[in-house]
Each structure stands twice: as C-alpha cells, then as structure tokens.
Amino acid sequence: MMLFVGRIWGPDMDLFLQRVIDALTNGSTYALIAVAMVLIFKATTLINFAQGEQAMLGAFAVLQLWNWGLPMWWAVIIGMIFSGILAAVLERTFIRKFDPADHLPLVIITLGLFLVINAIAAITWRFDPQSFPQLFPSGNAFTYNNVRLSWYSIFAFSSCVLVLIVLQTLLTKTKFGLAFRAVSSNLESSRLSGINIGPTLQFGWALAAAAGTLGASIYAANPVLQIEPSMMLRALIFSVTAAALGGLDSLWGALIGGLTIGFVQSVVVQYIPFIPNEMSLSAAVVVLLIVLTLRPSGVLGTRAVERV
Amino acid sequence: MTLPILRVENLKATYGPVQVLHGIDFIVFSKEIVVVLGANGAGKTTTLRSISGMIETSGTIELNGESTQNLTSSEIVRCGVAHVPQGRGTFPELTVEENLKVGAFIRTDKDIKTDIDICFENYPVLYERKTQTAGSLSGGEQQMLAVSRALMSRPQLLLMDEPSLGLAPQIVEDLFSRFVAINRDQGTTMLIVEQNAQLALDIANRGYVLESGEISVEGKADELINDDAIRRAYLGA
Numbered sequence: 400m401m402l403f404v405g406r407i408w409g410p411d412m413d414l415f416l417q418r419v420i421d422a423l424t425n426g427s428t429y430a431l432i433a434v435a436m437v438l439i440f441k442a443t444t445l446i447n448f449a450q451g452e453q454a455m456l457g458a459f460a461v462l463q464l465w466n467w468g469l470p471m472w473w474a475v476i477i478g479m480i481f482s483g484i485l486a487a488v489l490e491r492t493f494i495r496k497f498d499p500a501d502h503l504p505l506v507i508i509t510l511g512l513f514l515v516i517n518a519i520a521a522i523t524w525r526f527d528p529q530s531f532p533q534l535f536p537s538g539n540a541f542t543y544n545n546v547r548l549s550w551y552s553i554f555a556f557s558s559c560v561l562v563l564i565v566l567q568t569l570l571t572k573t574k575f576g577l578a579f580r581a582v583s584s585n586l587e588s589s590r591l592s593g594i595n596i597g598p599t600l601q602f603g604w605a606l607a608a609a610a611g612t613l614g615a616s617i618y619a620a621n622p623v624l625q626i627e628p629s630m631m632l633r634a635l636i637f638s639v640t641a642a643a644l645g646g647l648d649s650l651w652g653a654l655i656g657g658l659t660i661g662f663v664q665s666v667v668v669q670y671i672p673f674i675p676n677e678m679s680l681s682a683a684v685v686v687l688l689i690v691l692t693l694r695p696s697g698v699l700g701t702r703a704v705e706r707v
Numbered sequence: 708m709t710l711p712i713l714r715v716e717n718l719k720a721t722y723g724p725v726q727v728l729h730g731i732d733f734i735v736f737s738k739e740i741v742v743v744l745g746a747n748g749a750g751k752t753t754t755l756r757s758i759s760g761m762i763e764t765s766g767t768i769e770l771n772g773e774s775t776q777n778l779t780s781s782e783i784v785r786c787g788v789a790h791v792p793q794g795r796g797t798f799p800e801l802t803v804e805e806n807l808k809v810g811a812f813i814r815t816d817k818d819i820k821t822d823i824d825i826c827f828e829n830y831p832v833l834y835e836r837k838t839q840t841a842g843s844l845s846g847g848e849q850q851m852l853a854v855s856r857a858l859m860s861r862p863q864l865l866l867m868d869e870p871s872l873g874l875a876p877q878i879v880e881d882l883f884s885r886f887v888a889i890n891r892d893q894g895t896t897m898l899i900v901e902q903n904a905q906l907a908l909d910i911a912n913r914g915y916v917l918e919s920g921e922i923s924v925e926g927k928a929d930e931l932i933n934d935d936a937i938r939r940a941y942l943g944a
Contacts, residue, residue, distance in 0.1 A: 574812070577801075581809045584798035588853075591759060591792060593784035593813035593860065701800060 413545040418666045424552040424621070425637075426654075426661025427559040431614025432631070432638035433645065433653035434562065435607040440647045442583045442603045445505050449512035450611050451635030453489075456516050457482030457612025458619050458626055459524055462531060471532045475616050479609040486608030490601045499586065499600075520628035528625035534617060555617050559657070562610055563650050569606075570650075579603055583648075636680060637664070640687045646700020655698050659686065710772055712737045712864055712896050713758065718766035720753050727753045729920040730766065735864065735898050740890055742907040742928070743900040744941055745917035751900035752793055754917065755866045758898075759783055759790040770864070785813050789862035793869050796853030799842030803833050806841050806852055810859025819859070826855040829885060847878035854882075858889065864896045871903040879903065883910050904941035908932045916941075 432451055439447045447453075461478035465471055489512060497504050535554035539547045570576035578599050581589045590596060618634060619626040641660045645652025660683045667686075668679045690698065711734040720728040727750045735741045745751045757764040760780035768775050770786050778786070789810075790796075798806050807826055811819045827834035830851040836844060841852055850870055857865055870886075871879040887910050889895055900917075901907035908914055908928045916924040916937060924937065931937050 577805060577808055578812060580801060580805075581798050581812075584800040585796075587761075587792055588796050588798060588856070589809070590761070590780045591784065591790045591796070592809050592856070593781045594809070595779075595781050 413543075414669070415666070416543075416546045418669050419662070420546070420548055420552055421665040422661035423658065424549075424555050424661070425664060426641075426658035427555040428614055428618040428621070428657075429634060429637045429641045429660055430559050430654045430657025431562060431617065432611055432634060433642040433657050434559075434566065434650055435611035435614065436638060436642045437645075437647060437650055437653045438566070438603055438607040438610070440642070442579060442600055443499055443505075444583075445499075445502055446509070446639065446642075446647075447607070448506070448509040448635075448639075449489075449516060450509075450607065451615075451631035451638065452513050452516035452520070453482055453486060453608050454611030454615035455626075455628065455631040456485070456520055457608065458531070458615035459520055459628075461612070461616050462529065462619075462626060465532045471534060474532070475534065475613065478616065479612045482612040483605035483609040486604040487601045490604040491597075494604070495597050495601070499596075517628055524628060526627055526629070528627040528630075531616070531619040531624075531626045533622070534620040537622065549622075551620070551622060555621075558613065558617055559654060562613060563654060566606070566610065566650055575599070575602065633680070637661075637683060640683050644687050644690050644697055646697025648701050649697065649699035652697055652699035659690075709736060711735060711769075712771060713898065714767070714769040714772075715754075715758070716767040716769075718754070718757055718764055718768065720750070720757050720762060720764045722753075722762075727920050728757070728764070731917070731920070731922050733915050733922060733925070735896060737863070737896055738890070738894055739913065740886070740897045740899065740911045742911040742914045743898070743917055744902070744904050744907065744914060744931075744937075745900070746902065746940075748919075749917040750920040751917055752868055755790060755868050755898070755900060758866060759788055781813075784860060787861075787863035788866065789857035789860045789864070790866040791850075791853045791857045791868060791870065793872060795849050797841040797844075797849050797856065800840060802838050802840055803844070803852060804837045806856050807859050810856035813860055822859055822861070826858065829889065830855060847874050847882070850874060850878075850882060851885075854886075858893070858895065862895060864898065867897065867899045869901055870899065871901060871906065879906060883907075886910060902941075904937065905932075 432454055436447060436450050439445060457478050460481050461474045464474035464477055493508050494505060536550040538550060540550050540553055541548040570580060578594045581594060582596055582599050586596065615631060619630065637660050641656035642653055644659055645656030663683045663686050664679045668674050668676055668682055674682050713735040716732050717730045718728055719730050743751055743754060756762045758768055760775060760778055760783040770788065775783055775786065798809060807823050811822065832848055833852055833855060841849060844852060870882060883906050886897060890897055899907055908931055911928040914926065914928050914931045915922050924934065
C-alpha cells in the first residue's frame with residue numbers, strides 16, 4: 400500500500416491523473432451498456448446477455464447510415480431508433496412467449512441472440528476493424544504537463560450522465576415509468592391494475608437497446624478504438640460487472656459500477672505491479688466479489704426490505 | 708328483478724390435469740356484499756382468478772350481461788372489476804402514493820387526486836406513510852393499501868381474496884367495518900372469499916359455500932349464520 404501511495408505522489412503524478420481520466424472515459428461507456436442491462440433487470444430480473452451485441456449492431460447501423468451520407472448525430476439518433484425497434488421485435492418474438500418467472504430458458508435465449516447477432520454482424524461487415532465517425536470534437540479540452548483531458552472524455556462522461564437523468568425522469572415522472580416500475584415490482588397486481596405487461600416490457604427493451612446503441616457508438620467513437628463485430632465482448636463483461644457492482648436494479652449504481660470498473664482497469668492494474676495488464680478483467684471481477692461480499696445487493700441496489 | 712352485475716354459470720376451471728371448479732353457478736347484484744366461504748383448496752381463489760381473467764376457464768361469466776370470455780385481465784379491469792389478490796396485493800418497491808396511482812392506471816380523468824385523498828380519509832395511517840415504500844408497511848397496512856389500490860380504479864365490482872389472512876383479529880374487524888362503509892358510501896359491490904365465516908357473514912348480504920369445487924349451500928347471510936351445517940363446519944360451534 401505504501402508502495403502504491405509512494406508511486407502516485409512521486410514524480411508520476413501526471414501518469415496517475417491521466418489514468419484517472421482514462422478510468423472516467425472507459426467507465427462512462429461501460430456504464431451506458433450497464434444502464435441498458437439494469438433497465439431490463441429492473442423490469443424482469445433477467446440479465447440480457449445479448450445487450451452488448453444489440454448495441455454493437457446498433458453502432459454498425461449508425462456507421463452504415465453515416466456512410467450513406469447522413470449527418471453524424473442524425474445517424475446516431477436513427478440508429479438508436481432502429482435498435483429500439485429491433486429490440487421490440489426480439490422481445491415480441493422470442494421473449495414474451497415464455498413465462499417471465501422462469502429464467503433459465505430466457506437466459507439461454509439471450510445467449511442465443513448474442514451468438515446470432517454477432518454472426519450476422521460478422522457476415523455483413525466482416526471482422527476487419529473500421530473507423531467510426533468522430534461524435535465529439537477532437538483534441539484536448541485541457542492540458543497540464545503530460546495530463547490530457549480530451550473532449551472525448553468530457554463528452555462521453557456527460558452523455559452518460561445525461562442519459563441517466565433522462566431515464567430517471569422517464570421512470571419517476573411519467574405514466575409509462577410508473578407502469579414499468581409497477582411491473583417490475585409485482586407482475587400479478589400490475590395485471591390486475593389494468594397494465595398491459597407485454598407492451599410495457601417491450602418498451603423497456605426498446606429503451607434499453609437505444610441506450611446501449613448510444614453507449615456502443617460512443618465506445619466506438621473513442622479515437623483509439625475502431626468498430627468491429629467483437630468489440631463489445633470485453634465491454635460486455637466489464638458492463639455486467641459494473642451493473643452487478645452498482646446494484647443490478649439501480650440506474651445510478653450502473654454509473655458508479657462503470658466508473659469503479661474503469662478505475663480498477665486502468666489505475667489499479669497500473670500501480671499494483673503483480674497484476675499484469677492481461678489480468679485487468681479478472682481484477683475487475685475480484686473487486687466485484689469483494690463488494691458483493693460486503694454489500695450483497697451492490698452499492699446502490701435495493702435491499703429487499705419487506706415486512707412479513 | 709334487476710340484472711345482476713355478475714353472473715357465473717357452469718364455471719369450470721382446471722390446473723393441468725386437476726379440475727378445481729366443477730361447474731359452479733352464482734350471481735352478484737349491484738351494491739351487494741356477497742361472500743364465498745370454503746376451506747383451503749375448495750376453489751375460492753380460482754373462482755376469483757377466473758372472474759378477473761387470470762386463468763382459462765369454460766362456462767359463462769357475464770358482467771352486466773356481457774360475456775368476458777374473450778377479454779384479457781387488463782380489459783376486464785377496464786370493465787369495472789378490481790381484484791385484491793391473496794396475501795399482498797401491493798407493489799413493495801413503490802411508495803404508498805405511487806401504489807395508489809398505479810391503481811388509477813386505467814383512468815384518464817382529473818379526479819385521481821381527489822380519490823387518493825378519499826383513500827387517505829378511509830385509512831389515515833396510509834396518509835402518514837404516503838412516502839414510505841409499501842414493503843415497509845405492516846401486514847394490516849398493506850391490506851388497507853391493497854384494497855385502496857383496487858378502489859382507485861373506481862370499480863363497480865371489487866373482488867377480495869381472503870382479506871383477513873394472516874392479520875390480527877382486531878385489525879380484521881377494523882378492515883371489515885371499513886368494507887361496510889365503503890360499500891355504503893361509494894356503492895361498491897363486493898365479492899369476498901373468506902375462511903373467516905363469522906366476520907364475513909356479519910357484513911355480507913348473501914353467501915355461498917364452496918366445497919371441493921362445487922357450491923354446496925347458498926342463502927342470505929343471516930340464514931347461513933344460523934345454519935347448523937355451516938356452524939359446525941366453519942364457525943366452530
């Protein structure tokens with residue numbers, strides 16, 4: 400530990416700050432995918448393993464639209480709508496038939512969707528990495544010695560916060576949000592209150608996919624990354640970990656989880672010498688394990704408080 | 708003779724290979740409190756779930772003379788039927804006030820706020836706890852909330868599945884006397900299934916006894932309360 404602190408406050412302060420900024424940047428994109436998973440988990444207590452791939456497909460749609468000459472942000476918005484509609488169709492076709500209380504078939508379906516979507520993207524766009532349009536101004540907003548805070552980092556983080564605020568408002572201030580939370584709380588009583596369960600969950604899936612597509616687009620727009628069909632594999636694991644860490648049913652928990660995972664990935668691995676870079680994924684999972692041991696429902700997750 | 712609000716004829720229901728209801732008939736008239744008595748497994752819950760469209764059945768169920776056979780449960784709510792399911796009919800993660808708003812989900816009128824206030828007048832304890840989550844309420848308070856939630860849809864017919872279950876006798880008495888007041892003041896017709904025969908017959912106009920999926924006895928509540936067979940079977944006398 401002394402070693403750790405000593406190295407930070409030594410001459411490598413710049414490096415440390417840079418690593419924190421990297422953590423913020425990566426963490427924000429993980430958080431956006433994690434938020435999508437949290438939305439679905441909130442409604443159905445189901446982890447949608449296809450979330451990352453749906454997001455990747457959405458990002459490819461964005462790229463395609465952009466290649467066809469659409470202005471960049473229009474491409475993103477239409478891409479989000481496209482993936483929302485696709486998710487609604489997937490929900491209607493594959494998910495709704497099954498008993499929402501029986502998770503195993505549903506988990507297997509989401510895993511199947513994961514593979515199918517990945518294959519479709521690979522067939523359509525090949526595995527060659529392609530460069531993605533720059534969504535945000537390039538260059539640095541702020542430079543100090545060797546520390547660079549890029550516009551990309553600032554915008555990635557703010558987009559994430561913005562999405563959370565929009566979703567939070569939607570869930571707490573609108574009639575749809577009330578229905579959505581009712582369905583996630585008590586399926587039978589929702590039905591008995593006249594809520595149409597199917598369409599409510601379907602809209603939840605669409606919303607999640609749209610948020611995921613924005614996340615994947617921002618992820619792919621990172622100047623150091625390119626878009627390719629397997630780009631979300633790593634991000635998916637980080638995002639699931641982030642979602643679980645923050646509390647699977649908490650939107651803001653997804654941000655905290657995302658940032659924590661980003662931090663572990665870039666800072667801890669940098670400074671704890673016996674963790675090689677290849678182990679950054681495992682380090683993230685170890686942190687998850689520690690957090691869940693101390694707080695079984697995650698940092699901000701709802702602990703089941705129920706009087707009997 | 709006025710048209711019954713609910714008419715059930717030859718209702719049959721099965722869970723997998725097990726037939727639970729073997730063709731039962733009963734009616735409920737407007738403004739009545741009707742109670743269905745029966746032991747565990749007699750088919751009481753199944754009867755209510757059939758009416759609110761939660762399970763598939765055969766036979767006739769008519770609301771105000773119209774068959775509900777092809778309606779989904781959310782359409783049946785829109786026909787004016789509210790159902791308080793057995794145990795906790797609340798949304799544990801939502802606040803008391805949000806629970807009531809969910810109850811009014813099918814409504815688009817401007818009086819929702821007024822009706823929430825009426826619920827709070829009926830059960831002042833809910834007002835004190837309006838920002839608490841439903842899951843943190845006691846069993847009795849949850850039952851009050853579940854009933855209020857159901858009333859928020861402004862039902863013509865309120866179905867209640869063993870509202871006394873698991874509650875202390877004093878609380879049950881309060882709850883039931885509230886039912887009488889709601890029935891009198893708001894004109895809500897009630898169909899209550901119960902094991903607590905004494906209390907239920909005290910507030911009911913008429914009653915049916917359900918035994919192994921068949922109606923064995925029916926009559927006015929004050930006749931049933933003095934019926935020897937019922938006294939032996941359900942009133943412990």
